[in-house]
Amino acid sequence: MSTNLLDIEDLTLHFDTPHGVAEVVNGVNLSLAPGQVHGLVGESGSGKSVTARTVLGLHPERNIHRRTGSIRYRGKEILGAPEDTLRSEIRGNEISMVFQDPMTALSPVMKVGQQLALPMMQHLGISKSDARKRAVELLDQVGIPRPKERLDEYPLHFSGGQRQRIMIAIALSCDPQVLIADEPTTALDVTVQAQILDLFDQLRVDRELAILLVSHDLSLIAERCDRVSVMYAGRIVESGDAREIFVSPSHHYTAMLEEARPLLDNPPHTVLRTILGRPPQLYALPKGCSFASRCPAKQDDCEHVRPELILRGDRRLACHHPYTAGQHTVSELDAGAIDIPVPELAQHEEVPHE
Numbered sequence: 001m002s003t004n005l006l007d008i009e010d011l012t013l014h015f016d017t018p019h020g021v022a023e024v025v026n027g028v029n030l031s032l033a034p035g036q037v038h039g040l041v042g043e044s045g046s047g048k049s050v051t052a053r054t055v056l057g058l059h060p061e062r063n064i065h066r067r068t069g070s071i072r073y074r075g076k077e078i079l080g081a082p083e084d085t086l087r088s089e090i091r092g093n094e095i096s097m098v099f100q101d102p103m104t105a106l107s108p109v110m111k112v113g114q115q116l117a118l119p120m121m122q123h124l125g126i127s128k129s130d131a132r133k134r135a136v137e138l139l140d141q142v143g144i145p146r147p148k149e150r151l152d153e154y155p156l157h158f159s160g161g162q163r164q165r166i167m168i169a170i171a172l173s174c175d176p177q178v179l180i181a182d183e184p185t186t187a188l189d190v191t192v193q194a195q196i197l198d199l200f201d202q203l204r205v206d207r208e209l210a211i212l213l214v215s216h217d218l219s220l221i222a223e224r225c226d227r228v229s230v231m232y233a234g235r236i237v238e239s240g241d242a243r244e245i246f247v248s249p250s251h252h253y254t255a256m257l258e259e260a261r262p263l264l265d266n267p268p269h270t271v272l273r274t275i276l277g278r279p280p281q282l283y284a285l286p287k288g289c290s291f292a293s294r295c296p297a298k299q300d301d302c303e304h305v306r307p308e309l310i311l312r313g314d315r316r317l318a319c320h321h322p323y324t325a326g327q328h329t330v331s332e333l334d335a336g337a338i339d340i341p342v343p344e345l346a347q348h349e350e351v352p353h354e
């Protein structure tokens with residue numbers, strides 16, 4: 001039996017839209033072990049959030065066209081579980097979620113103490129006074145100063161970073177084993193971002209909390225995750241060790257994401273590559289590789305045969321002609337699309353990156 005807390009297998013989720021069927025998630029496989037942080041990275045619209053929300057049954061039911069595959073929590077199937085079961089047995093007490101914008105998740109008309117205490121009274125069956133005591137501990141744990149006094153304040157009275165911490169405190173209040181964090185720090189300044197990510201690090205060590213970290217920020221994923229899955233047009237195209245995957249990418253998309261990543265120690269006038277073109281429409285996905293139209297190494301078979309995600313050593317990869325270091329040339333560069341001074345470059349000259 002799997003020692004993982006969470007096993008997502010061949011998850012497929014398509015929606016009916018006025019344009020046709022949007023194939024938003026296609027055969028996604030992903031697992032999470034205790035104390036592990038797994039990053040899900042990819043461009044906007046690649047299906048990261050829908051995948052993450054589906055774990056907790058938080059996608060809209062009304063326009064589902066197809067939902068297949070499996071999501072097992074501790075070996076138990078939860079994909080398609082009734083709303084009552086998810087609410088009483090899974091959400092909060094086993095798997096919790098933190099969203100990008102705390103204001104949409106926090107009630108503006110309820111005091112923070114109440115919002116923290118209610119789930120604990122419901123899920124853990126503890127009294128109101130015990131829930132308040134624990135709420136103080138939680139606020140303290142996530143770094144809110146004077147937690148006892150602040151229990152009776154409304155979300156409005158807290159800063160953006162503090163509201164995100166309150167969301168994290170609520171998410172942790174019922175001792176979940178898994179935390180799904182969807183762009184948890186995108187709206188925050190870098191100092192607060194680092195504090196929240198440090199808190200996650202501490203929780204995984206102290207409580208063996210497993211975290212699925214959804215982000216489009218490659219640096220954050222590379223620094224904070226053990227494993228990473230790179231998503232493109234609803235599919236995982238490469239997954240593996242978070243540090244290795246960006247040092248030696250095998251998928252051209254991963255390599256191009258890495259080449260486009262701004263680094264703090266980039267010298268002045270560093271030219272960053274951008275990925276030309278756009279992802280395909282999800283209601284008209286191509287027959288072959290979804291990345292083919294933007295891939296500098298595309299060959300005939302890429303347009304006709306969809307590459308399966310295949311295990312190669314410690315890495316999973318969906319590519320007919322894997323990337324090798326230094327393969328992309330300046331002819332794939334779209335320097336005009338980025339807002340940094342661009343030195344003159346001869347055609348086909350190698351681009352300085354780091």
Ligand SMILES: Nc1ncnc2c1ncn2[C@@H]1O[C@H](COP(=O)(O)OP(=O)(O)OP(=O)(O)O)[C@@H](O)[C@H]1O
Pocket residue numbers: 015016017022024042043044045046047048049050051060063216282
């Ligand atoms: N219920 C739905 N019906 C139709 N399309 C949907 C539905 N839910 C999501 N989508 C579409 O699925 C695509 C993937 O959305 P998702 O939010 O998962 O992307 P993402 O990778 O998380 O991007 P971002 O980083 O911008 O949040 C988007 O094009 C979105 O419009």
